[in-house]
Amino acid sequence: MSAANRPKTSLVPPDDAVAPVRHPEAPAPGAPLGAHYDQCFGCGEGQPHGLHLQARAGDGVSVTAEFTVKAAHQGAPGLAHGGVLTSALDETLGSLNWLMHVIAVTGRLETDFVRPVPVDTVLHLEARTTAVHRRKIYSSAVGRIGGPDGPVAVRADAVFIEVKVEHFIEHGRDEEIQAAMDEPDEVRRIRAFEVNP
Numbered sequence: 062m063s064a065a066n067r068p069k070t071s072l073v074p075p076d077d078a079v080a081p082v083r084h085p086e087a088p089a090p091g092a093p094l095g096a097h098y099d100q101c102f103g104c105g106e107g108q109p110h111g112l113h114l115q116a117r118a119g120d121g122v123s124v125t126a127e128f129t130v131k132a133a134h135q136g137a138p139g140l141a142h143g144g145v146l147t148s149a150l151d152e153t154l155g156s157l158n159w160l161m162h163v164i165a166v167t168g169r170l171e172t173d174f175v176r177p178v179p180v181d182t183v184l185h186l187e188a189r190t191t192a193v194h195r196r197k198i199y200s201s202a203v204g205r206i207g208g209p210d211g212p213v214a215v216r217a218d219a220v221f222i223e224v225k226v227e228h229f230i231e232h233g234r235d236e237e238i239q240a241a242m243d244e245p246d247e248v249r250r251i252r253a254f255e256v257n258p
């Protein structure tokens with residue numbers, strides 16, 4: 062079925078979906094995951110315009126992260142732009158795949174904006190993978206304000222689709238692909254994922 066015709070219900074795992082499996086070499090709960098790519102808008106330390114999210118592993122296939130809303134992230138005066146909040150959710154959800162040692166891209170992402178999020182607010186993000194069906198990975202996230210147990214301001218459901226490293230080599234711009242390939246850490250990380258148990 063083409064992407065344009067795919068029904069909205071595609072965020073619900075099918076009946077024969079299975080539980081996600083945490084990779085034995087995933088970082089221990091509480092440990093930082095580290096950036097998956099230095100220039101990533103969501104997590105890259107070398108990206109001056111980025112969100113600089115630092116996800117930490119949780120129990121099972123779950124992560125937490127904090128995102129501080131800056132003045133550059135405004136939509137309405139003094140309030141976070143919804144697209145930026147969705148980016149923070151996307152990044153947090155995407156980092157779950159690294160706990161399973163799976164390379165995946167966002168297929169579908171649906172955000173509920175529950176409360177406005179003012180500039181300077183720390184958004185406490187929490188995400189968990191709930192099910193896996195073939196290449197499809199079903200995950201959900203919430204973002205709370207006023208503390209890790211504060212009220213929910215945003216939440217999202219997503220389906221990520223597993224891809225091979227060739228996805229990036231085929232579609233990415235040569236300049237950046239070559240630079241990433243010249244980065245020994247990046248190559249080691251990607252190669253480790255290709256020998257899944």
Ligand SMILES: CCCCCCCC/C=C\CCCCCCCC(=O)SCCNC(=O)CCNC(=O)[C@H](O)C(C)(C)COP(=O)(O)OP(=O)(O)OC[C@H]1O[C@@H](n2cnc3c(N)ncnc32)[C@H](O)[C@@H]1OP(=O)(O)O
Pocket residue numbers: 064067071072097098103151152155164165166167168169195196197220222224226229230238241242247248251
């Ligand atoms: C050494 C080399 C250096 C490389 C360095 C690489 C480092 C990078 C590492 C890690 C990167 C992680 C990046 C995280 C960043 C944050 C997350 C993002 O924002 S990702 C960007 C936004 N997303 C996209 O750009 C996807 C664009 N879309 C696509 O490329 C394709 O549509 C893709 C791959 C998603 C699917 O295409 P198909 O041809 O491979 O697969 P089909 O056969 O269509 O689908 C497979 C299954 O998935 C379902 N599916 C596909 N798209 C879906 C959708 N949109 N919603 C729901 N289900 C979907 C289908 O129904 C099918 O399911 P059934 O197996 O039949 O049950």
